[in-house]
Amino acid sequence: MKITITGYRKEERFLQGVTNDEDTELINFLINKGLNIVPTIWNDPNVDWSSYDVVVIKSPWDYHNHLSEFLGWLNSLEKLGVKVLNPVEIMQWNSDKHYLKDLEEKGLPVIPAEYLEKGFVLERRFFDHFNTEKLVVKPCVSAGAQNTITVSKDNFNERSAEIETLLKEQDYMVQPFVEEIKNGEWSFLFFNGKYSHCSLKTPKQGDFRVQHYHGGSISYPTPNPLHIEQAGLYLKSLPEKTLYARVDGVLINNSFHLMELELIEPYLFLNGDPDLLENYYEALMVLTK
Numbered sequence: 001m002k003i004t005i006t007g008y009r010k011e012e013r014f015l016q017g018v019t020n021d022e023d024t025e026l027i028n029f030l031i032n033k034g035l036n037i038v039p040t041i042w043n044d045p046n047v048d049w050s051s052y053d054v055v056v057i058k059s060p061w062d063y064h065n066h067l068s069e070f071l072g073w074l075n076s077l078e079k080l081g082v083k084v085l086n087p088v089e090i091m092q093w094n095s096d097k098h099y100l101k102d103l104e105e106k107g108l109p110v111i112p113a114e115y116l117e118k119g120f121v122l123e124r125r126f127f128d129h130f131n132t133e134k135l136v137v138k139p140c141v142s143a144g145a146q147n148t149i150t151v152s153k154d155n156f157n158e159r160s161a162e163i164e165t166l167l168k169e170q171d172y173m174v175q176p177f178v179e180e181i182k183n184g185e186w187s188f189l190f191f192n193g194k195y196s197h198c199s200l201k202t203p204k205q206g207d208f209r210v211q212h213y214h215g216g217s218i219s220y221p222t223p224n225p226l227h228i229e230q231a232g233l234y235l236k237s238l239p240e241k242t243l244y245a246r247v248d249g250v251l252i253n254n255s256f257h258l259m260e261l262e263l264i265e266p267y268l269f270l271n272g273d274p275d276l277l278e279n280y281y282e283a284l285m286v287l288t289k
Contacts, residue, residue: 130176192283
């Protein structure tokens, strides 16, 4: 069986603050397990995708900037009959943050959101709608907090022009600013639906973005089993098993609330740990049988 682990053309900005080359460590671990693994770049025109039995979508961290091309590539893999992990249909659904509405409609705790179609205007009414003093405005297709803006009642007028310009480009979503993010964003990692480990990403003082390249810090506390169980509920709502899933959210009144369900290209915080790499390997072996 020939497997490719697919990434992207690396950009330094995504690597800041990351001490481990996770893709290389994972590939080396799997090769040492006896697997036939080849690294590829998802939009490399020279790759013959039909030569692989399995395409593992690992780190196409720039897909959101090339969405139509990325989705077309996924469709082409499906037409070739290549097994894709995670499943194509699930990644297509997960590529646009409207998926959060689907999860909320299933009764799962999700940070509330309203959606603004391309060309719409952000209105003050959202402060009252969410009963909040501050809003978060983010693209429906994005990653790494790209073009994510906070706006308060006090600075609404001065931020409006910037937000209006962004809304001319694509759909956006509006959410209340969740103060609990200052305590950190929890990331629960699951492989083949089974819990593996977690991390806690905390923003730097005065910021709300938890990503390491925005100055956020990462720790690895022992989570409450209740929160692990709550995070796992989002995966049970999916139509198929996934090789990997990162369930990101915050704790509100000691209950987990989803911010993002990462099913396309999450950093997995494996940190070269043999036990965590083994968890990934075992899930891969089950799903490629």
